Structures are given as structure tokens and as C-alpha cells.
Amino acid sequence: MKKKVALIQMDIAYGDPKVNFARVNKWVMDAVQSGAHMIILPELWDTGYDLERFDVLADKDAHATTEFLSDLAKQHNVIFIGGSVAENSRDGKKNTMLVIDQNGKLVHKYSKLHLFQLMDEHLHLVEGEDEADFELEEVPSAGFICYDIRFPEWMRKSAVNGAKVMYVVAEWPKPRIDHWKTLLQARAIENQCYIIACNRVGADPKNEFGGMSLVVDPWGEIVTEGGDDEKMVLAEIDLDKVDEVRGKIPVFRDRREDRY
């Protein structure tokens, strides 16, 4: 089964959702024109890392952001891995991923499990408690946010649960972009799944971000790579490859569950 995906490696206006909604709208038009079936946005595409102003900026229960993406999904018959957005929930502020199908239905919501202290997330946000796994067009899938990729045991759990595709959305800084690439390739090889990872470009007052959005196949080979400028990254994935690789080196059969 083949699918065409578009990763929106965009710059994000700091603390300005209105501008970011307009930018996403434009990128979605481009992605639809290119024939993409699925569109992946970066982390916190609505506000960027303007955490100090989340009190006023964060979207109440992610309602406006969900509605915006849901309307676009229905209008253009596309699926969204809707990056993550700043959510103001009853439990506190969260960094929340939205997954929306072609009918505009919110099929999965996941708030970032591992908060990144180097960027002060722990001072402003509450940790998520959601599972990473979901099904999209009957494909077992999982979604992660940025720092999550440093926790192989968290992603492994989804692979053991059967995930064939793992989506990652990020605002990953440029100085550590080699870690980003290496970790994503490792996660794809060890879990024998596709990794579809979208990172932003540009800068905010504290960080410069590295782009390098990646699609990695279940053998660890890079299908496409975004470089460091603003662009839409297109790729075709072939889900049959997951079973092929899992058949060749059956690590899920050979795991010693009695020992770990």
C-alpha cells in the first residue's frame, strides 16, 4: 500500500497564531496541488515556543485549531498529522498533537509526554498522559513530539503494539540536528517501521531550528530529507516494506521478553 505524504518544513511566527493559520492555509494549498494524501505539520505550529504568553495564546481545549484543520481536511480530502498546538486544557497548558482524518474527524490527541527542560517546558506546561498509538486507515500508527525521540523505550512500546508508521513533529534546534537525524534513523531501524518526521526552520528569540525533516524507511534508509530551508518535503511510502523487513530480521519474534 503506497501513500504520498507532504511534510511542511515551515517557519513559525513567534506568538502570532493569526499569521501561522494563514501560513498553514497556504502550505496546505501547495500540498493539495502536489497530490499529497497526508500533510504533516511541525510542533507548536500555531504559537511557536512563546511559552510565557501561553496564558493568552493557548487554544482552549485545542478547539479552534482542531476546527481549522478539520475544515481543511474535509474541504481537500486530506489527512492531517496536525503537528502540535498550544492547548489550554482543564488540567493545564499542554503541547498537543492532533490527528485528523479526511472526514474532518479528530482521531487522536496526544500531549507531549516528556517535557524538555532546556526549553523551559516544565515551567509552563503539564506532562501528557496519553497513549501514542492510533489507527489511521487501518494502519497501526503512533505519534511523538520532539524530545520524545530520546526515549527509545517509549517508542518501542508502540512498535511492540504493532505500529508500522511513527510520526514525529518537532521544533528541534540546529546545533543538535545530528542527534535528530541519528536518533530517527535508529528508531526506524530498531522498530522496523517508517518514521515520518517534520521539523520547523527559522528562529525564535532563543533558538535557531534545523529543519532536516526526514522520512526513513523500515530498513533505516532515508527516503527524503528536507535540508535547512523552508520548504514542503514530499515522499511516497510503501507500507508493504514494513512486513518485508520484519520478515527478514524478525526482532519482534526474537525478543527475550522473559529477560526484559
Ligand SMILES: O=C(O)CCC(=O)C(=O)O
Ligand atoms: O532533545 C533535543 O535536543 C531537542 C528537544 C526539543 O527541542 C523539544 O522537545 O522541544
